[in-house]
Amino acid sequence: MRTIGYHHGDLRRTVLDAAVDAIGASGLDGWSLRELARRAGVSHAAPAHHFGDKAGLLTALAAEGFDLLAETLRQAGTDFLEAGLAYVRFATEHPVHFGVMFQPKLYRADDDAVRQARDRAGALLAQGARAASPAGGEDTARAGWSIAHGFASLWLAGALTVEPGTDPVDAARPVLRRLLER
Amino acid sequence: MRTIGYHHGDLRRTVLDAAVDAIGASGLDGWSLRELARRAGVSHAAPAHHFGDKAGLLTALAAEGFDLLAETLRQAGTDFLEAGLAYVRFATEHPVHFGVMFQPKLYRADDDAVRQARDRAGALLAQGARAASPAGGEDTARAGWSIAHGFASLWLAGALTVEPGTDPVDAARPVLRRLLER
DNA sequence: CCCATGAACTTGTCAATGACTAGATCAGGA
DNA sequence: TCCTGATCTAGTCATTGACAAGTTCATGGG
Missing domain, CATH: 1.10.357.10 (Tetracycline Repressor, domain 2)
Incomplete structure (x- = not known):
């Protein structure tokens, strides 16, 4: 699995796991798609491709x-x-x-x-x-x-x-x- | 109780009730302080005085x-x-x-x-x-x-x-x- | 009667966010 | 080689939460 380059490799799973972390730490209000994107090292709009919103x-x-x-x-x-x-x-x-x-x-x-x-x-x-x-x-x-x-x-x-x-x-x-x- | 003018009269209760309505209709994510303020006919910062955040x-x-x-x-x-x-x-x-x-x-x-x-x-x-x-x-x-x-x-x-x-x-x-x- | 004080509310502002659009890059197959 | 679709980037806009500073109003002391 690639972790760098234009294609992340497994962004969907990475973002999903990051969301679980973030929600677990800060509650259902304390997270944003942009924060997850930053954490995964991708652009702010990348998660939208996998999940829409x-x-x-x-x-x-x-x-x-x-x-x-x-x-x-x-x-x-x-x-x-x-x-x-x-x-x-x-x-x-x-x-x-x-x-x-x-x-x-x-x-x-x-x-x-x-x-x-x-x-x-x-x-x-x-x-x-x-x-x-x-x-x-x-x-x-x-x-x-x-x-x-x-x-x-x-x-x-x-x-x-x-x-x-x-x-x-x-x-x-x-x-x-x-x-x-x- | 006054409902117009500079002082709303019972803004705290009004906003609280509006919040219950909004959350009931759209869930715990589908509301904003500014929306409640608009609904109560006050400025966007008025609720903050009563609740902080x-x-x-x-x-x-x-x-x-x-x-x-x-x-x-x-x-x-x-x-x-x-x-x-x-x-x-x-x-x-x-x-x-x-x-x-x-x-x-x-x-x-x-x-x-x-x-x-x-x-x-x-x-x-x-x-x-x-x-x-x-x-x-x-x-x-x-x-x-x-x-x-x-x-x-x-x-x-x-x-x-x-x-x-x-x-x-x-x-x-x-x-x-x-x-x-x- | 007047003013000092504090509560209630407004106005203005800023960074952050969600959602959208258009475009760039990449992988795999015909 | 080229084409197609999937993946991701870059740019944009309205909305939001939070904060700061100023305004209006009610109340009580002098």
Whole structure:
């Protein structure tokens, strides 16, 4: 892969990674296409060729996020608790992707790549819910998704007070279990 | 209250309301201080006097949100299910406040007004958890908060497929109940 | 009655940004 | 060799956030 010269070589991926860095450091407002271009050593208009505009870049991020989530869920298998913990792991390991994915107004949610990846992840979630509780119905599936999504969101927002160094997945385990046991 | 002349009369509230409108319509990126100023009929720098900068305005929004949440929780009483439904009701009735509140990077989370309002709402949540499950412990409280927060977030993100016209609180009831019954 | 003081708002300005257009460079195939 | 499309550059414009300095207004002390 070339890194100098007229053609960058892999500008799309470079800019995408730089965006994750920048958003992770400064939040969803603290970044600009021009800053990413400077960081990649290309002209200020180069990113536009790959993503069109800011929303286009976030669209690509969301699609990648749903893909990563689907892959994480697939590896976790059909166990309800394991799937929930995998969900939390994905969110805490890819906080920027997670944050963008569930703010559809930031990107083009009807984009084909996004839609396909989202459906794939959704199917895995539904499959896990059915396997764990065959007679559970829609509400059981929603309860599982809600508690995992809620824990992950609160964790990322810093709303949960925990000892420093605590692993989010370890913290999530007893919480998610509350939905299964009594 | 005067609405014309050199002094607007209640510019702070007007701008805050306009911000909620704008963010609700176009998302967290689709607004500007200058647009709000134009909408309020004042100069482009007038909002800065009240909020300092963009983050200042969002800080005010977050503080107001935590206040509204605390009031909603207070009215709901100590019943676990009712508190959870009140949480969902708050989120769906004030989606912009809710969205800002749990993205601390967007505003100054260490602001005094925010901190006080946040602590007030947090105390009510903890109190509800203790009343419902005296021996439940931290994890039970977190499970309740997570499932309510998660359902609300997924609802606002449009991630849940429901019949048009469905009331979010009605949809949440059987879901939240899954945490209480088996 | 008058003025001092501070709050509320305006005007002017600047660098930075997103988006657009036109053009240059490059790679690969006919 | 030449052609075509993909990739990137250079230039431009309206808009924005932030800041500085000045103006208007309300209020209370003397």
